[in-house]
Amino acid sequence: MNEFQLIRRYFDRPAPGAVLGVGDDAAILAPAPGMELVVTTDMLVEGRHFFAGTDPASLGHKTLAVNLSDVAAMGARARWATLAVALPAADEAWLAAFSRGFFSLADRHDVDLVGGDTTRGPLTLSVTLIGEVPAGQAIRRDGAVAGDDIWVSGELGGAALAVAARYGRAPDVGLDTLRNAARRLDWPEPRLQLGERLRGLASAALDVSDGLTGDLAHLCERSGVAAELWLSALPCAEALLALRSSAPALFAAGGDDYELCFTAPRAHRAAIEALPAELGLRLTRVGRVAAGEGVRLLDAPDGAPVLLTHTSYDHFR
Ligand SMILES: Nc1ncnc2c1ncn2[C@@H]1O[C@H](COP(=O)(O)OP(=O)(O)O)[C@@H](O)[C@H]1O
Ligand SMILES: Cc1ncc(C[n+]2csc(CCOP(=O)(O)OP(=O)(O)O)c2C)c(N)n1
Ligand SMILES: [Mg+2]
Known part of the structure; x- marks a missing residue:
């Protein structure tokens, strides 16, 4: 051939x-x-x-x-x-x-x-x-405004867990859980239907490829705002709930999720809360946009800061 x-x-x-x-x-x-x-x-x-x-x-x-x-x-x-x-x-x-x-x-x-x-x-x-x-209706990274809600689609952390497991650095979670995580890594589902429905609702959006905290930092920089994320709100598979507090970086900074992270005014909360039933996809409010710069990870709204060893994947670090 x-x-x-x-x-x-x-x-x-x-x-x-x-x-x-x-x-x-x-x-x-x-x-x-x-x-x-x-x-x-x-x-x-x-x-x-x-x-x-x-x-x-x-x-x-x-x-x-x-x-x-x-x-x-x-x-x-x-x-x-x-x-x-x-x-x-x-x-x-x-x-x-x-x-x-x-x-x-x-x-x-x-x-x-x-x-x-x-x-x-x-x-x-x-x-x-x-x-x-x-024309004029694309959702860009530069539209977030202080006071907006921050939302994430689907679930985070599974793909990063699968990568860590392949490098021999994952906690023991059992075979079934690992198989589901590997599916998240190998078969990501692009959220195209959601993206189209978010036109006119979201003020800014990006996809989570490198890790939520780092990717959201790009959005904040483009919008000239700060963000606060709540670890206890980050959506993950039921079987990974315990890991979320013991290995927060997998969820807040693990990459390969290919979920959408978007900001939207509070006034659109009800409209966004109606989307999961229509799309068959979880949408979770995970934080809020504030004035200033940078992304802060807290354990909960008004909670204590969570320190991460890294905020996202970087090819040259
Ligand atoms: N080699 C390159 N030449 C020109 N633009 C680039 C190059 N690499 C990345 N970019 C641009 O830099 C921005 C950030 O890239 P990247 O982090 O890869 O975005 P994404 O996570 O959306 O794929 C994008 O606008 C992308 O098009
Ligand atoms: C063998 C292997 N090592 C590490 C990872 C983790 N990883 C590699 S690239 C990457 C980030 C996404 O890739 P990138 O090229 O930065 O995508 P973009 O942000 O441009 O969409 C992650 C989390 C992986 N998926 N496979
Ligand atoms: Mg790229």
């Missing part, structure tokens, strides 16, 4: 939402009238973002999911993707599973793969995702 047979077999699919998809020098896309484009790129590198030997179907899913998560955080709808891969070899079983994982998530969200690049090299997977949002 040569390079072009590989592309045709595993990555060339019909792209009904594009003017022209895979096969030419570039794809041709036509945004719908009145829409702005949102564009994001994230890559996964073996040994850094995932362990050698990770199930290729989950890699296909996750490489797209982490990008869809950024589009969700903007309140946008995902439309088109490009995929750049460096592969150590043309392993057909690996490629078939990867392609299956990628396209089954793409199909669920009506995303067309419209191009990419394929080279030989250390396993590296990079997606560029293009989405659409009604």
Whole structure:
């Protein structure tokens, strides 16, 4: 199988939402009238973002999911993707599973793969995702205001627990709990439906990739505000509740969650509290925006400060 047979077999699919998809020098896309484009790129590198030997179907899913998560955080709808891969070899079983994982998530969200690049090299997977949002309505990081509530979707900490376990640094939590945590790491679910519903409700948003405290600090910086987070409010799986107080960094600073963190005025509380029933997704109020700068983690509202050894994942620290 040569390079072009590989592309045709595993990555060339019909792209009904594009003017022209895979096969030419570039794809041709036509945004719908009145829409702005949102564009994001994230890559996964073996040994850094995932362990050698990770199930290729989950890699296909996750490489797209982490990008869809950024589009969700903007309140946008995902439309088109490009995929750049460096592969150590043309392993057909690996490629078939990867392609299956990628396209089954793409199909669920009506995303067309419209191009990419394929080279030989250390396993590296990079997606560029293009989405659409009604002009002027994207949810940015710079809109939070003192007094806003801070919300988080889903649950935190499972993925970081799975990573810690693989490095032999996790507390003993039992096999079932660990299996659920590994699912959070390998099969993150991008919160696209939530992102779209948050347009007009959230004042600012981002996705939690590096760890809540550190990611929220970026939002605070862009908005020119401070934030207070409550450890005892951070949502986690029932089986991890005890760990939340004994290993707070897993929840407040562990990465790989791909949940949305957003701020919203108090006046929108009731509307936001109605979303979980509609979306089948937990939404938890985890803190509040204040004047000033920086993120403070307290054990509870008006409680004592919680000290963390780190606030998020950093590639160069
Ligand atoms: N090499 C780069 N060149 C230009 N912009 C970059 C580069 N790397 C990251 N960025 C931009 O810096 C910002 C922060 O990046 P990152 O922390 O990766 O965001 P996210 O967590 O949303 O993926 C984003 O706006 C991203 O597009
Ligand atoms: C083998 C392995 N080691 C460590 C981690 C933890 N980890 C790696 S990258 C990362 C943060 C997210 O990656 P990044 O490239 O910073 O994503 P972005 O913020 O750009 O979306 C985390 C928590 C992991 N998932 N796998
Ligand atoms: Mg990035």
